[in-house]
Structure formats: C-alpha cells, structure tokens
Amino acid sequence: MERDTARGQSYQLVISGELGERFACLFEGMRMERQAGRTILTGPVRDQAQLYGLFDRIGELGLELVSVQQAPDTR
Numbered sequence: 001m002e003r004d005t006a007r008g009q010s011y012q013l014v015i016s017g018e019l020g021e022r023f024a025c026l027f028e029g030m031r032m033e034r035q036a037g038r039t040i041l042t043g044p045v046r047d048q049a050q051l052y053g054l055f056d057r058i059g060e061l062g063l064e065l066v067s068v069q070q071a072p073d074t075r
Contacts, residue, residue: 008046012071013054015039016064026057042071 018034030043045051051068058065 008044008050010043010071011045011051011068013041013058013068014066015041015058016066019063023061026061027054030054038066 013030016038018037019032019039021032023039024032027041027043030041033040033042041054045054055065055068
C-alpha cells in the first residue's frame, strides 16, 4: 500500500515533563497526552522541514526531547 506523501507521516515526539494545555496551541495539529512525567505529542508531519520546525520549537521552549519515532498511521 503506497502512502499519500502530500499528507505526510504520523510521528510521536516524547518530551520530558508534563506540559499544560497552554502549550497545545504551540503544537497545533498534534495530540498531547501526559504520562508519568512526560508529554507525548502525536500527529501528522507534512515533511522534514515541519519536523525540524517542531524540534526547533521544543528547543526554544527549553524543553528536553526524549525520543522521536514514526507513529502508526491512524488517519
């Protein structure tokens, strides 16, 4: 099955610390889930530039990125 590259790929980014809802607007389009001292952001990433933009935003906020992985496509 071929993937529609225009939609991108789903990713899961794990950040150290439990972010409050006020951060949700900074990661628009991503689902935020807090678990055991971490925040998990899951959602579609259009391309590599958008993925690096998310990395930059996390760094600018002084947050620690714990892991990044492709997530199962649930769209």
